[in-house]
Every structure is written in structure tokens, then in C-alpha cells.
Amino acid sequence: MPKVQSVHPVISPAVSTRVLWTALAVVAVLLLMAYLVAFDQGAVSRSGMYLHELMHDGRHLLGVPCH
Numbered sequence: 001m002p003k004v005q006s007v008h009p010v011i012s013p014a015v016s017t018r019v020l021w022t023a024l025a026v027v028a029v030l031l032l033m034a035y036l037v038a039f040d041q042g043a044v045s046r047s048g049m050y051l052h053e054l055m056h057d058g059r060h061l062l063g064v065p066c067h
């Protein structure tokens with residue numbers, strides 16, 4: 001009689017938890033940077049128009065409404 005094998009398969013996640021949290025952190029930082037470059041008018045960065053002026057050409061290059 002053949003030996004009965006376990007009916008419970010070994011489950012391994014496709015992506016490890018560490019990689020998942022790292023990816024989420026990277027996405028969060030990139031979203032924050034995109035916000036600061038494209039939409040911030042000093043309300044979050046508290047830099048007045050400094051970031052706006054610094055990123056002005058890039059803002060126009062990306063087609064973000066500016067002025």
C-alpha cells in the first residue's frame with residue numbers, strides 16, 4: 001500500500017512581507033515627492049513659493065497646471 005502524503009500543501013507567499021512593506025514605503029515616498037513637485041504651493045512644504053519656483057520647468061514639462 002502506498003504511503004499517504006500530506007493533504008496540506010506548503011504555502012509560501014509570492015512576495016515576502018518585507019518586500020511588500022518596502023515597496024509600499026517607496027510608493028508612499030514617490031507619491032509625496034510627486035505631490036511636492038507638481039501640486040504643492042507651500043501649504044505642505046511651508047517653503048512659500050520656493051519649491052514651486054525650483055520645480056517650475058519640470059512642472060510645465062509634465063503638463064501640470066501652473067499659472
Ligand SMILES: [Zn+2]
Pocket residue numbers: 056060066067
Ligand atoms: Zn508656470
